[in-house]
Amino acid sequence: MGRLDLQECISAFIVLFAVIDIIGAVPIILDLKQKGRAVNAWQATLIATALLVGFFFAGDMMLKLFQVDIASFAVAGAFVIFLMSLEMILDIEIFKNTGPIKEATLVPLVFPLLAGAGSFTTLLSLRAEYATVNILVALFLNMGWVYLVLKMTDRVERLLGKGGIYIIRKFFGIILLAISVRLFTANITSLIEQFH
Numbered sequence: 001m002g003r004l005d006l007q008e009c010i011s012a013f014i015v016l017f018a019v020i021d022i023i024g025a026v027p028i029i030l031d032l033k034q035k036g037r038a039v040n041a042w043q044a045t046l047i048a049t050a051l052l053v054g055f056f057f058a059g060d061m062m063l064k065l066f067q068v069d070i071a072s073f074a075v076a077g078a079f080v081i082f083l084m085s086l087e088m089i090l091d092i093e094i095f096k097n098t099g100p101i102k103e104a105t106l107v108p109l110v111f112p113l114l115a116g117a118g119s120f121t122t123l124l125s126l127r128a129e130y131a132t133v134n135i136l137v138a139l140f141l142n143m144g145w146v147y148l149v150l151k152m153t154d155r156v157e158r159l160l161g162k163g164g165i166y167i168i169r170k171f172f173g174i175i176l177l178a179i180s181v182r183l184f185t186a187n188i189t190s191l192i193e194q195f196h
């Protein structure tokens with residue numbers, strides 16, 4: 001589990017905050033509501049948290065099953081985060097969010113917006129650098145924030161405006177880009193050492 005470290009908690013919180021990007025998802029959520037698709041804030045937060053925590057603990061076993069170590073996964077995760085950051089910075093769609101669409105709480109809100117490939121990859125990649133307890137604290141704080149934003153989507157958009165949301169998305173896109181580079185460089189060296 002490791003020990004509680006405020007610095008690690010804050011770092012992990014910022015990484016997850018940027019990856020989950022609930023502020024950037026506000027226009028998508030408003031669009032879903034306008035199309036008459038219900039969004040249950042409490043249910044969405046609960047399911048997303050359960051999925052992320054479940055994957056955080058079971059993901060390790062899954063990696064062992066496929067004989068993949070955390071460093072390899074972190075490097076692969078760095079590529080996924082890199083692509084996500086490009087989406088945010090360049091306004092392009094790399095990950096197509098296609099799925100069955102009846103009720104918006106599960107698809108696309110919980111999966112893939114909140115608990116998608118990016119969040120799963122990031123959680124496991126963070127394990128290569130931070131103590132478990134700090135990642136979990138960061139995750140629960142993020143989920144609390146997600147719940148608040150989902151509850152007050154209209155207010156958040158009014159407060160930030162379309163321009164504000166756009167700028168925040170760009171800013172966190174650059175942060176994500178830097179994180180992906182750091183994840184890659186931090187883990188690629190240990191991978192290269194294994195081959196020597």
